[in-house]
Amino acid sequence: TATFAVNEYRLPGVTLEAVLHRDYPQGSLVSHVLGYVGRISESEEAMIDSSAYQGVRSIGKIGIEKQYEDLLLGRPGFAQVEIDAHGRTLRTISRNSAIPGNTLNLTLDADLQRIAREALGNRRGAVVAIAPSNGEVLTMVSSPSFDPNLFVDGIDQQTYDALRGLEDRPLVNRALYGRYAPGSTIKPVIAQAILDAGISPQESVYCPGWYTLPDSTRRYRCWKKTGHGPVNLHGAVEQSCDVYFYEMGRRLGIEAMAEVLTRFGLGTVTGVDLPDEPDGLVPTPQWKRATRNESWYPGEDLITVIGQGFLMVTPMQLARMTATLANRGIPVQPRILLSKEESLSGETLSSNVSSQPAKPVVEASLDRVIQSMTAVMHSPRGTARASGRRSPYQIAGKTGTAQVIGIAQDEEYDESVIPEKFHDHALFIAFAPVDKPQIAIAVVVENGGSGAKAAAPIARKVMDRFFQKKLQRTAVVRKRHVFG
Incomplete structure (x- = not known):
């Protein structure tokens, strides 16, 4: 120069x-x-x-x-x-x-971001973690990703077309714009609807591995072919028994289910400070009539109660739902802007956060539901017990598996002969510690298969690192206090 x-x-x-x-x-x-x-x-x-x-x-x-x-x-x-x-x-x-x-300070933890990204590896999916106390987004990962530096001075058409043409769609922010069937991750919310309806949590439903509606021969399968035997509400969440929820979904009906799912934030924008957030979908008979000019059928109650069918949510919505469960029914609005520093004065101003506490989305206690989510992680029969094993802190979680393609009555799902893009999606939600939650997380692994095997271990790695860092910071503070 x-x-x-x-x-x-x-x-x-x-x-x-x-x-x-x-x-x-x-x-x-x-x-x-x-x-x-x-x-x-x-x-x-x-x-x-x-x-x-x-x-x-x-x-x-x-x-x-x-x-x-x-x-x-x-x-x-x-x-x-x-x-x-x-x-x-x-x-x-x-x-x-x-x-x-202005200089903007964000809530994201770059280290947690890296851990989540590495845990996802080369798989397609998303990880969103929120602080339940204030809605701060701790990590928000979408995989695969892209290098934003390509766009700064104008990206050439050939490179841009190549990025857009990739089958894995790296330009799409799956954490915010990806819409997925939530699978069994919604069962804790449905369990609360069951309690709200006055159904005894001790009532047992026998699971032979399948369920039929009255006056119907069609069998709705449970994920466990041999069945779970008699299960009550606690066991149904703990072991993710589909047959129990089929029966309860039939009794509740779609209107009651849609109402509670909406109260927990599914199908609606979270309000996170990112542009053009989609709303997802919680279906109702009115929606189906208006958009498809079709009637709602009893069987659709059954597939909705296990998080399938028309029901679509985003990973960000799942994380907010999990934070609401962690807060015992009090919702939070996710946010990414932590504070801004004015360029002239250097003054740091916190982002606008409402000082008014939100109203609980449920009137009754969520303790029973949370106990069953804790059993998912720490009981001998819990579906995510492998990811809860030897944890120094208690975790409440729920696994989920969402079908990508339908399976006919006379067919069996055989992952080994189905193209990878048609494999089930793997999902998992969790918060910890159970008594005083500090992190709520949602993981989606596209075509990952089992939520317990593919998604839950990712959440455990992120949570382990989160608490490890908190212990390290606490140790530093104590050391400073001791040595002046």
Whole structure:
């Protein structure tokens, strides 16, 4: 730069001009959350205040970059100068200094982000972890990912087409925009609806491995072919018995189920501070009539109660539902912005968080449901007992497996002969510690098969690291206290 300035007179008509350039040092680790900036398009140019973008060539396209574009933008400056015939500056007549944009501090833990990403490996899926006490998003991973630096100065069409054409769709933020059948992860919420309906938690349902509706010969399978035998509410959640929930789903009906699922935040936007959040779907007979002009059938109660059928949720919604369970029914709004630092004063301002406590989504106690979720992790028959083994803290969790394709009555699901893209999705939700929850997590592994085998171990790794870091911080504080 200095060499050019000295020799500028040798290059008439050529000037050196500084431009703003965004760099993402974490690369693909947080690309779906941070998003990226890119060149201002014609459509964007028509919508923005051109005076605010003088000298600025880029704008936030997705993620935090788009959500908080107004905070990050700053204000352009200008200088009125006198130049000679060769374009050299003789003197500055007036100057209005630019004001940098704010510095944003996020709730994300880069270390947890890395652990979750490594645990997912090359598999497609998402991990979302939330602090139940305040909704802070601790980690939000979507796999596969992409390098946002490709977009900063404008990505060439060939590279962009190649990214969009990949079957694994790395540009899609699965944690926010992925919609999945939740499978058995909703059973704790349904269990609460069962209790709210006045059905005794001690009432037993016999599971032979299948269930039929009255006056019907169609068999609705339980995941355990040999059956669970007699199970009550606690055992049904602990062992994820489908037959118990088929019977209870028939009694409750779709309206009661839809009402409780909606109260726990499924099918509605979470309000997380990211743009264009989708709402998912909690189906009802009215919805089906309006969108498909079809009637609702009793069998659809059964597939909905085990988290299949039309029911669609996002990993972010599952994480919020889990946080609500952890809070004993009190919902939180997920948030990613922790604070902002004003560029001129240096003052740090916390993000706007409501000081008014949210109203509980249930009136009755969730203790029974949480006890059964704890048994999922720590009892000899719990479906996720392998991931709960030797844990130094108590975990409440629920496994889930969601079918991608339907299986006919006379067919058996054989993963070994089905293309990988048609394998079941694996899901898992959990919070810990049970008595005073500090983290709530949801994991989805696309085509991962069993939630207990594919998704639960990922959550355990993230939670282990979370508590390990808290212990390390506590040890440092104690050491400082001892040694002054």
